[in-house]
Amino acid sequence: MTANSTSGQPHVIVIGGGFGGIAAALRCRAMGAKVTLVERLERLGGRAQVFEVDGFKHDAGPTVITAPFLFNELFQLFNEDIKDHLQFVPLTPWYRFYFHDGRTFDYGQDMSSMRREIASFNPDDVDGYLELVSASKGIFDVGFSKLAHKPFTKFSTMIEQIPSLLALRADRTVSQLVAKHIKDPMLRRAFSIQPLLVGGNPFNTTAIYSLIHYLERKWGVFFCMGGTGALVDALEGLLRRQGVEIATGKDIRRIEVSSNKVTGVILDDGQRIQGEYVVCNADPPTVYKEMLDRGTAFERRLRRPLPEKLTKYSMGLYVLYFGTTREYPDVAHHTIWLGQRFKGLLKDIFDRGKLAEDFSLYVHRPTATDKSFAPSGCDSFYVLCPVPNLKSNLDWEIEGKNLRDGIVSALSRTILPDLEATITSDFWMDPTDFRDDYRSRHGAGFSIAPIFRQSAWFRYRNQDPRIRNLFFTGAGTHPGAGLPGVVSSAKVVETLLKESSEHHFS
Numbered sequence: 001m002t003a004n005s006t007s008g009q010p011h012v013i014v015i016g017g018g019f020g021g022i023a024a025a026l027r028c029r030a031m032g033a034k035v036t037l038v039e040r041l042e043r044l045g046g047r048a049q050v051f052e053v054d055g056f057k058h059d060a061g062p063t064v065i066t067a068p069f070l071f072n073e074l075f076q077l078f079n080e081d082i083k084d085h086l087q088f089v090p091l092t093p094w095y096r097f098y099f100h101d102g103r104t105f106d107y108g109q110d111m112s113s114m115r116r117e118i119a120s121f122n123p124d125d126v127d128g129y130l131e132l133v134s135a136s137k138g139i140f141d142v143g144f145s146k147l148a149h150k151p152f153t154k155f156s157t158m159i160e161q162i163p164s165l166l167a168l169r170a171d172r173t174v175s176q177l178v179a180k181h182i183k184d185p186m187l188r189r190a191f192s193i194q195p196l197l198v199g200g201n202p203f204n205t206t207a208i209y210s211l212i213h214y215l216e217r218k219w220g221v222f223f224c225m226g227g228t229g230a231l232v233d234a235l236e237g238l239l240r241r242q243g244v245e246i247a248t249g250k251d252i253r254r255i256e257v258s259s260n261k262v263t264g265v266i267l268d269d270g271q272r273i274q275g276e277y278v279v280c281n282a283d284p285p286t287v288y289k290e291m292l293d294r295g296t297a298f299e300r301r302l303r304r305p306l307p308e309k310l311t312k313y314s315m316g317l318y319v320l321y322f323g324t325t326r327e328y329p330d331v332a333h334h335t336i337w338l339g340q341r342f343k344g345l346l347k348d349i350f351d352r353g354k355l356a357e358d359f360s361l362y363v364h365r366p367t368a369t370d371k372s373f374a375p376s377g378c379d380s381f382y383v384l385c386p387v388p389n390l391k392s393n394l395d396w397e398i399e400g401k402n403l404r405d406g407i408v409s410a411l412s413r414t415i416l417p418d419l420e421a422t423i424t425s426d427f428w429m430d431p432t433d434f435r436d437d438y439r440s441r442h443g444a445g446f447s448i449a450p451i452f453r454q455s456a457w458f459r460y461r462n463q464d465p466r467i468r469n470l471f472f473t474g475a476g477t478h479p480g481a482g483l484p485g486v487v488s489s490a491k492v493v494e495t496l497l498k499e500s501s502e503h504h505f506s
């Protein structure tokens with residue numbers, strides 16, 4: 001690999017090719033840096049890997065595209081238009097909720113059908129929903145528009161934002177906010193699930209994350225034709241066209257630091273790459289534990305005020321991928337399949353570390369929109385089940401198969417009749433795979449949890465407070481997990497690089 005700085009351009013090494021890493025690499029390149037992106041897996045995309053088995057295709061991770069303009073911004077950096085490469089199609093409904101009593105609730109863009117759907121559960125909640133959207137807009141106007149792209153590296157920034165955060169009632173949880181406006185217990189569940197999309201329990205995730213309601217309403221919910229993998233491929237094409245050097249299948253073992261400055265990185269094969277800046281898209285708790293010296297207690301406190309033993313990680317994820325030998329045309333593109341318990345189940349997952357007999361699921365059927373995911377006459381599915389992360393010491397060699405059978409049986413009895421007979425080519429990922437494949441600490445699905453004491457200045461900083469040429473982008477840093485969050489974190493890195501750099505970035 002020829003990766004040292006040449007012709008006066010600063011050399012930026014990006015560790016990890018998830019969406020945060022890809023976005024940061026593009027932004028650094030647009031600022032005139034020489035950029036090398038190193039990814040340990042064979043393919044870019046991070047959690048957005050693609051699996052192809054027996055003619056069935058599966059996006060491994062993200063499937064719901066919100067705020068698509070954030071991706072177009074990356075193309076626009078180089079005067080290109082995303083429309084020349086990809087097609088985002090709006091979904092109707094956005095999600096179908098399936099409740100344990102067999103009722104369904106279609107949630108989507110069209111407000112007249114939303115009113116009808118809500119009224120069928122509780123007519124009073126129609127107005128309540130409008131109030132919830134309006135409260136969510138207030139939070140969005142500050143939480144997303146003003147804070148998501150703002151560096152929170154200084155405590156003074158946090159202090160400045162305290163009046164806004166108090167005005168937003170950031171101390172309140174998502175479920176408290178929803179309960180204030182919605183009466184029906186099933187609708188309360190439906191409108192509270194957003195934190196689960198970024199790794200949080202709605203019962204203790206700060207209400208700031210309610211901004212996702214308005215984010216969806218403002219820009220819609222889309223599917224990228226060809227899948228999220230096609231989005232990764234298009235971004236990889238852009239990286240290559242712009243001359244970013246990409247090295248896949250290379251694990252970075254150490255980040256070299258001398259006198260509080262990163263000097264380069266050491267790969268697993270012993271190779272050294274020298275650079276003036278390192279942007280980590282790898283999980284920050286893993287980076288600080290395994291790739292850098294531990295530092296003094298003071299330095300550790302500077303990095304993040306919360307000690308490790310008080311750190312709350314997001315839940316683990318169990319994802320079952322399968323095909324079916326028939327089609328299920330009545331199943332929506334996205335189904336949230338909710339079991340009988342909600343609060344108790346979440347407590348089991350997040351607090352008790354217990355894998356309960358029951359579960360709630362997210363069912364993805366991309367073939368509802370894009371037939372290329374399965375052979376003709378068949379469907380492709382993935383089912384995501386939130387589970388405890390690896391802090392709970394579950395034996396996934398045993399639990400993986402049990403959970404697979406429980407899920408297949410529950411879906412056979414409900415939305416996928418005869419699944420036990422029609423399922424084919426199935427396999428799964430459990431939290432051990434998240435630990436081993438993505439180097440995610442405790443196999444967490446979304447890095448550290450999005451609770452108030454782990455948000456903004458309290459989250460891993462986008463710039464190390466001592467090692468000033470070390471930056472972070474991705475789910476574990478500000479603003480947090482989810483594609484809009486991690487792509488926004490790269491914007492924060494861009495701002496910090498421009499502010500702090502010894503080199504001239506354009």
Ligand SMILES: Cc1cc2nc3c(=O)[nH]c(=O)nc-3n(C[C@H](O)[C@H](O)[C@H](O)COP(=O)(O)OP(=O)(O)OC[C@H]3O[C@@H](n4cnc5c(N)ncnc54)[C@H](O)[C@@H]3O)c2cc1C
Pocket residue numbers: 015016017018019020021038039040041045046047048060061062063064065066197250251252253281282283317319384437438439445446473474475476480481482483484486
């Ligand atoms: C199953 C699932 C479904 C999801 N669904 C959605 C959704 O529908 N919509 C949405 O917006 N979000 C969704 N999310 C969340 C979203 O996918 C993630 O928050 C986001 O993709 C994380 O991106 P990231 O930039 O943090 O990097 P990651 O995707 O975590 O990638 C980091 C990369 O760094 C690499 N790496 C780590 N250590 C090293 C090293 N030492 N050397 C080299 N490389 C290294 C890893 O291999 C990995 O590829 C989902 C997540 C999962 C897991």
